[in-house]
Amino acid sequence: MTPDQVSGLFDAGESFIEGTIAAALVALWLLTVALYLARPYMAANVGKFSLRLGADLWWIIYVALRDILLIQVFLGSFIFFYPDVVGGRDLPITGGLAAVCAFSVLLIKLVTKGDADLRWYRIQVLLLGLGATLYIVPYLLGVQVTQIGTDTSNQLAAFFVSSQNPNLALPLCYLSGAVVGLLALVAVIYNLRQGGAPKIGEES
């Protein structure tokens, strides 16, 4: 091996990890949306338990799984805030905006009554649908057609793949980072004003 090959070996390792995260995010987005849509089924099952303990555990597991998956979607999407990664790897061009959608849902969960507030719950579901679309469409029609070689696939890849369209991908990367930063600031201020506890009367 030459020194360049050793360096190339580790670059390939990094590229493999980032590519795997991007692929796994498709499944994570689908699972998250699926768990949201499964809410009526989960709620219907709660009424079938003969023990309150079973019902509580069923509901806790559902809510915990759903929320943890949403957090994992956002955390996995963190690579879309790294300018070098966005500019250098084949990633879906609107992955950063999808991460903003996921983070917005987390913020809505924090500052509203969550599932109990139907209006905000609808907005959560709409944001999740938008986020999944912004991620999955450019992934399937862009990242996954780079090796097809036809004119149409090349045109799709030239628009939807971040490394092939850096003039749009990098501004979106900076914009997404800034929006997430602002939303995080709102979450921090909300917590500091509440002292880490929900408003009185919000528990039920």
Added chain:
Amino acid sequence: MPSPSPLSADDLATALTAGGSGWLVFSLAAILPILWAFAMIMHFARPYILRFLGTLTLRFGGDVWWLSYVLMRDALLTITLALSVIFLMPNLYIGLGLPLTAPLAAVVLLWAMVVKLIGDADDDRRTFQIVSVLLVISSVLYIVPQIYGLESHDQVDALKGIGLDWVPGALTAVGSDGTVNVLAWPILITSMVLFGLTGAALFVRFVMGLGRQSEAGVEANA
């Protein structure tokens, strides 16, 4: 142009070891913003967690929910702190050119955990606010130079157009041209001293309080 000569067995072993350790450290540095984000989400999700806790009908369910939350939140902070210790190692911080204020982030995170340890961030509103502010400062000290410094080195040409090509170099311990940032050594040494002093103070406080704690416990039980 002649092709580069292959490495000898010893040189190959050295190159793979050095390359592997560099890859591991850079991977940890890249993963840490994600860990930070996870830890911050868990910390600031507290009102949501408490709101859901109020909807549970059994104390058992409430305990499981709260126990899982606290365990995950505190474990994430501990893992983040443990991994942040690599930024206090000169060979890694200066040698590899890691985010400039990463050592300070480790110190402030340690302070946040010390406040959690000696106060009650779950029941005392003031302590919660202090811990929150320290965590925000610490996360910003790490995430901003990691993303807009270390992860933006390839963007220098693009940033030149808007006059910000100096930003990636200014936010890392070693600039794009290979020179050590003038602030890197002062930040590293200050952080090492503060980290050591905080750890020592915590240790002394614990040792001094050993007898008093057990006496207070006996009196309380009597």
